[in-house]
Amino acid sequence: MRNIILGLIAVFVLSNCKGDTSNDKASIVEYNEYLEYTINELLIENYSVFIESLVELKDSSIAFENGGHSLEELKQKYLNSYKNWQKLCLYEGGSGSRFGPSLDNYMQKYANTYPCNVEKIEEAILSDDYELDVKYTIQGFPAIDYLLFNGTSSEVENDFSVENKRHLFLQAIIDKMIVQVSENATSWENTKKDFIANSQSGTNGSFSKILNGITEYYEQQIRKAKLAYPLGVFTQGTVYPADIETLYSENSIEMLSIAHKGFVDFYLGKNKDGVSSDKSLKGLLIKTEVKAFDSDDLLADVFEEKLNICQEKIDNIQGDYFTLMENKDSSLEEVYAAFQDIIILLKLEVFTALDDELSYSDSDGD
DSSP states (O other): OHHHHHHHHHHHHHHTBOSSSSOOOOOHHHHHHHHHHIIIIIIHHHHHHHHHHHHHHHHHHHHHHTTSSOHHHHHHHHHHHHHHHHHHGGGGOBTTBOOGGGGTOOHHHHHOOOSOOHHHHHHHHHTTOOOOTTOGGGSHHHHHHHHHHSSOHHHHHHHHHHOTHHHHHHHHHHHHHHHHHHHHHHHHHHHHHHHHHOOOSSTTSHHHHHHHHHHHIIIIIIIIIIIIHHHTTTTTTOOOGGGSTTTTTTOHHHHHHHHHHHHHHHHHTOOTTSOOOSSSHHHHHHHHTBBOTTOSSBHHHHHHHHHHHHHHHHHTOOSOHHHHHHTTOHHHHHHHHHHHHHHHIIIIIIHHHTTOOOOOOOSSOO
């Protein structure tokens, strides 16, 4: 029955399009322009900014070890780099729909697998085991979050001053991220010409790979991992507040906000200077002239409005995220509902308007 309903909705959406044809889809030329802009002005630039912030984090960690930087300065470099990751990770795609170099080197696992495994981290430090390999739960930003924020500043400084092992482990984590993300950045530079040239329609085309990738990432890594899972949405109401992002530094709400804003900026094609572009996902939707299913307004505008509503609800979250999770606060329930509106609109109407289809599956029932 669910498939029949979705099919009827899709048919209605198609019949609701303006123009001489049932779906005035973006042309191959427009896909070329879109791909070139997205890869060069958005993706490559985000890689550059993130790598630069990682290098600054490394320099700060060395200075901290040698007494040249305070712990507070190191914490700020960590937070800055983590925020830049929230803007880049969208281009890694989802676990089932990665694209580009992330097919071979999925940075999300190395950079942001949380919660981290505290016991394993301490074991690695004690045993001088700085070879991280695929030990995802003891590396990346969550592990740094634990190392720098588990305790008062005095306690953390004391832990680092007792012996050099903690410094070495911290630098091993940062070095690992620099190596992994640099490999991806280099691969993008070497392959972007072919990726951009692949402007064919359908699931094998680069546009479809991007659309599927950012959709799954939004659904699974922003909506689910940062909010829905610890809130108990997928665990029969059992909450897991200890599984939130930045558990120790308590920046979960800000990270959620930045990640969501990154998706909004992607939709609008905002570059590093904050300037939107018509060579964006919104620009492609405008060209189709498709109206939203339950509105006389263009789908492109309705989708942006839904995104802005969700962003506003995120930014209005007040209080400690851990406590809010424990209490299943209504403000978090409202944000989740806003996420759901976007996911449904994205999967049913945006994909249909652009004559594309989902190439991944999930078990969430959306």
